[in-house]
Amino acid sequence: MGLVQKVEKQVKETIKKYKICNKKDKILVALSGGKDSTLTAYLLKKFGYNISGLHINLGLGKYSEECEKTIKGFSEEYKIKLYVYNIKKEMGSRMCYIRSGVQSREKVNNCLVCGVIKKSILNKEARRLKFDKIATGHNLDDEAQTFLLNIFKASPKLSANSGPITRNAPNKKFVPRIKPLFYVLENDIRGYVKKKNLKIYPHACPCGINSYRIQIRNFLEKVSGKDKERIMKNFDKLYERILKTKDSRMSYCEICGEPSRNKICKKCKLLKIK
Ligand code: AMP
Numbered sequence: 001m002g003l004v005q006k007v008e009k010q011v012k013e014t015i016k017k018y019k020i021c022n023k024k025d026k027i028l029v030a031l032s033g034g035k036d037s038t039l040t041a042y043l044l045k046k047f048g049y050n051i052s053g054l055h056i057n058l059g060l061g062k063y064s065e066e067c068e069k070t071i072k073g074f075s076e077e078y079k080i081k082l083y084v085y086n087i088k089k090e091m092g093s094r095m096c097y098i099r100s101g102v103q104s105r106e107k108v109n110n111c112l113v114c115g116v117i118k119k120s121i122l123n124k125e126a127r128r129l130k131f132d133k134i135a136t137g138h139n140l141d142d143e144a145q146t147f148l149l150n151i152f153k154a155s156p157k158l159s160a161n162s163g164p165i166t167r168n169a170p171n172k173k174f175v176p177r178i179k180p181l182f183y184v185l186e187n188d189i190r191g192y193v194k195k196k197n198l199k200i201y202p203h204a205c206p207c208g209i210n211s212y213r214i215q216i217r218n219f220l221e222k223v224s225g226k227d228k229e230r231i232m233k234n235f236d237k238l239y240e241r242i243l244k245t246k247d248s249r250m251s252y253c254e255i256c257g258e259p260s261r262n263k264i265c266k267k268c269k270l271l272k273i274k
């Protein structure tokens with residue numbers, strides 16, 4: 001089987017096995033401009049799903065401008081409706097300012113702050129625009145890193161928040177997130193995108209400094225694709241058991257009213273909103 005058929009088969013099987021979406025769902029694809037989310041949108045569209053895209057412009061200078069330009073070009077070419085959320089316009093500051101405010105109080109890495117804020121925006125926008133699901137471009141390498149990271153932190157329970165679809169109890173303010181590329185190797189994504197000549201912005205985020213994850217990523221670079229797939233087979237075997245340890249109910253943040261598993265949501269905690 002060729003690469004294109006292999007990747008398409010893996011994505012179709014993930015969608016079917018985990019029932020992550022159906023043709024009636026309105027799906028909002030979180031489009032960064034990078035290869036993973038671009039391929040997610042390309043394949044969901046190719047398979048006949050009802051998708052639109054949302055790009056968050058983080059205000060990181062040239063990098064953000066190029067990401068937005070690239071994703072606009074891709075969306076036009078494939079006739080995907082694209083929403084753009086500009087952090088500077090909507091929240092009043094660029095991501096670097098928001099982040100340095102947090103880091104002046106707490107020792108947290110760049111990606112954590114950005115990730116929490118992006119997730120919060122995605123959920124709010126998807127809900128406002130009445131989407132049923134949010135799709136992200138997380139791939140097998142990302143998930144293997146997260147799984148190992150949680151094991152190294154002696155917190156495998158944290159992997160309860162992983163999986164091809166979020167498994168929280170239904171909550172009217174929470175839009176479920178899906179990961180169609182959950183079982184696709186990063187290398188195969190690279191190969192597919194190249195073969196189909198999809199428009200992507202191939203540079204990493206200039207702020208992507210997360211030393212622990214980088215150590216794990218470097219370690220996994222020495223590991224074969226087959227071994228990474230085996231790591232995720234372990235995840236599959238443990239996932240249902242890990243899920244049983246998690247309280248899947250969500251309530252609402254006492255400050256902002258957004259869905260949260262704790263009294264105060266991660267975003268309000270980080271931003272110290274009172
Ligand atoms: P990251 O957290 O950067 O590894 O990205 C994980 C996923 O989040 C990507 O595959 C995208 O689906 C989504 N994402 C990341 N950055 C953005 C962005 N600026 N705008 C929209 N979605 C994004």
Ligand code: ZN
Binds near residue numbers: 254255
């Ligand atoms: Zn909150």
